[in-house]
Amino acid sequence: MKIAIIGSGMAGLACAARLTKAGLAPTVFDKGRGIGGRMATRRADGGFQFDHGAQVIPCDSDGFRALMDDAKAAGHVAEWDTGEGKTRVVGSPGMTALAKYVAQGLDLRQGTEITALTQTTEGWDLTANEALGTFDRVICTAPAPQAAKLAGHALTDPLGAVTYAPSLTLMVALHTALDVPVTQTNPTDALAWIAHDSAKPGRPTQNCWVAQASTDWSIAHLELSKDEIAARMLDLFLTHHGLDATEVAYAAAHRWRYALVDTPLGQPFVTSADKTLYAGGDWCLGPRVEHAWQSGTAIADDILSAA
Numbered sequence: 546m547k548i549a550i551i552g553s554g555m556a557g558l559a560c561a562a563r564l565t566k567a568g569l570a571p572t573v574f575d576k577g578r579g580i581g582g583r584m585a586t587r588r589a590d591g592g593f594q595f596d597h598g599a600q601v602i603p604c605d606s607d608g609f610r611a612l613m614d615d616a617k618a619a620g621h622v623a624e625w626d627t628g629e630g631k632t633r634v635v636g637s638p639g640m641t642a643l644a645k646y647v648a649q650g651l652d653l654r655q656g657t658e659i660t661a662l663t664q665t666t667e668g669w670d671l672t673a674n675e676a677l678g679t680f681d682r683v684i685c686t687a688p689a690p691q692a693a694k695l696a697g698h699a700l701t702d703p704l705g706a707v708t709y710a711p712s713l714t715l716m717v718a719l720h721t722a723l724d725v726p727v728t729q730t731n732p733t734d735a736l737a738w739i740a741h742d743s744a745k746p747g748r749p750t751q752n753c754w755v756a757q758a759s760t761d762w763s764i765a766h767l768e769l770s771k772d773e774i775a776a777r778m779l780d781l782f783l784t785h786h787g788l789d790a791t792e793v794a795y796a797a798a799h800r801w802r803y804a805l806v807d808t809p810l811g812q813p814f815v816t817s818a819d820k821t822l823y824a825g826g827d828w829c830l831g832p833r834v835e836h837a838w839q840s841g842t843a844i845a846d847d848i849l850s851a852a
């Protein structure tokens with residue numbers, strides 16, 4: 546069976562890994578250069594490194610815990626003592642480490658944006674900037690609005706009910722140390738989260754910080770240019786810490802239009818009536834990496850149970 550998976554975030558990788566383990570050989574296509582989707586790590590000149598997407602990896606279910614235990618034993622995730630009286634779990638040396646661990650041995654085609662999905666009598670034709678061939682099964686794990694654009698007409702359930710909160714994110718490196726907690730939740734009305742990224746296990750010894758704007762602030766400033774977002778968020782960050790701009794070694798912003806799922810679909814995936822096209826991702830079950838993993842795994846199990 547020829548299988549294409551769109552998206553190398555946790556949902557797509559989990560699906561591909563499960564299918565591969567069962568002896569199938571799916572191909573994973575992603576428009577991005579790196580794998581992991583919103584579980585993202587950016588490296589910048591100067592040796593700076595930032596987790597600008599998912600910050601930590603909570604785990605509530607047995608299946609996901611088994612993966613996390615294996616990844617931890619293999620050194621790809623680690624516990625982070627944030628001084629809050631509990632430890633959190635992060636990818637190590639960056640959040641993409643967990644994605645890379647799950648992706649081992651998979652057929653990955655990065656830098657390939659799927660622009661059209663067409664059903665023929667032979668199967669599904671995939672198009673990027675060239676024809677990619679015909680597939681018996683296609684699994685789309687793009688965020689729901691993008692999946693709906695690509696595949697919505699053929700799916701049995703409405704993806705339109707799913708809603709997301711955006712997140713504007715600042716990455717900043719400082720010249721000198723800051724004497725504040727390594728995580729700050731809702732430190733101001735405009736900032737929802739600040740983390741000392743370099744304090745996470747396995748990171749380079751730089752002084753890198755990530756700040757996420759609140760949902761209201763993100764919505765209000767979503768369409769500004771990235772430079773303008775960086776300038777305004779840097780001002781918020783510096784004012785909050787009583788710093789001036791001479792302290793800044795690096796600053797950049799990222800716009801996550803579909804960051805955190807507000808209203809999930811409430812079921813692990815959607816499929817076409819003939820079960821040849823699937824769509825899934827975190828948006829099916831909730832706002833976390835674990836939900837993406839659950840969705841991708843459920844799609845693979847459904848395909849395998851019918852094979």
Ligand SMILES: Cc1cc2nc3c(=O)[nH]c(=O)nc-3n(C[C@H](O)[C@H](O)[C@H](O)COP(=O)(O)OP(=O)(O)OC[C@H]3O[C@@H](n4cnc5c(N)ncnc54)[C@H](O)[C@@H]3O)c2cc1C
Binds near residue numbers: 555582659687832
């Ligand atoms: C700022 C932020 C903070 C977060 N914090 C946390 C946290 O602390 N803990 C937590 O558990 N979760 C957190 N999350 C949520 C978590 O990152 C997501 O739930 C999870 O990574 C989603 O995985 P996914 O595979 O469903 O989707 P994604 O990771 O979005 O993967 C989808 C992939 O599809 C690709 N794609 C889309 N369209 C196409 C196309 N046409 N062709 C080819 N490829 C395509 C994209 O490039 C992407 O790689 C956070 C997210 C953000 C943005």
